[in-house]
Amino acid sequence: MKNLQSAPSVSVLTEDDLREIQHVRKYGAPDVYINADEAGWHPWVNGLMIKPYRYETMNGTSVFVLWAPKATVLGKHRHRGVVTGVTVQGEWSYFEYDWVAHKGDYIVENPGTIHTLRMGEDAQVVYTVNGSIEFFNDDDSLRNIMDVFSFIDLYVKHCERTGQEVDKRLFY
Numbered sequence: 001m002k003n004l005q006s007a008p009s010v011s012v013l014t015e016d017d018l019r020e021i022q023h024v025r026k027y028g029a030p031d032v033y034i035n036a037d038e039a040g041w042h043p044w045v046n047g048l049m050i051k052p053y054r055y056e057t058m059n060g061t062s063v064f065v066l067w068a069p070k071a072t073v074l075g076k077h078r079h080r081g082v083v084t085g086v087t088v089q090g091e092w093s094y095f096e097y098d099w100v101a102h103k104g105d106y107i108v109e110n111p112g113t114i115h116t117l118r119m120g121e122d123a124q125v126v127y128t129v130n131g132s133i134e135f136f137n138d139d140d141s142l143r144n145i146m147d148v149f150s151f152i153d154l155y156v157k158h159c160e161r162t163g164q165e166v167d168k169r170l171f172y
Contacts, residue, residue, distance in 0.1 A: 032169045039167075042158035046072045048119070053126075055152050056172045062129045062151045068092075068119035075143070076116045081131025083109040090123030101125070 013021070034053050041049040047070050054063035060081070065088065085107045093100040094115040101107060109115075111131070119125075132147040152171075159166045 029172055034167075034169065040164065041067065042155060044154065046074060048072060048074060050151070050154070052151070052155050052167075052170055054172065055148050055155075055170050057148060057152075058172065060131050060148045062148045063126070064129075064151070065124055065126050066119070067122075067124045069122065071121045072119055074117040074119070076114060076136045076140075078112065078114045078134045078136070079109055079129070079131065080111055080134065081129070082111060083130065084128045085109070086126045088124040088126060090120050092117065092119040092123045092125060094118070 032054075036051075039051050039053065041051050044050050044066075047068065049067040049069065051065040051067065052062070053065070054061070056062075068090070085101070087101045087103050087105045089103055091100050091102050094117055096115045114136070129148075129151075132145050134142060135144040135146070137143045155170070156166055158164070
């Protein structure tokens, strides 16, 4: 890898820029680096595993990798906020759509749509989930609602069960 740390020797920032940077340092949230190899997986449902990267409690956003070690289905659900996904490996789709996502593919799910996720063996997708997810029973009755705090609860319970320390860098 080439040296990425070279920087200009003379700054062209204005006094206003420098003053603003001081506010960022004083009031802004710190930048965070999460090493993918060190971030742990924890179980969710139907054999799916989650690797959490970010839980934004102020706006209800969760960012995580969803991994299917074996082919599986996540039940019928509806998002109440926008969800985006980037396929890291494998393939996945929804029963209700005619496309199949492959490595590198990007999707946007808009609020209100109801669909049923199916993931192929060893598929991994990075999802950014805004707002809540409503899960439905086979008769279309509401089974469960999850939001950022539900995903935090899954993560914290896993840490408690396994004796791991909760990674506070995940919370904003």
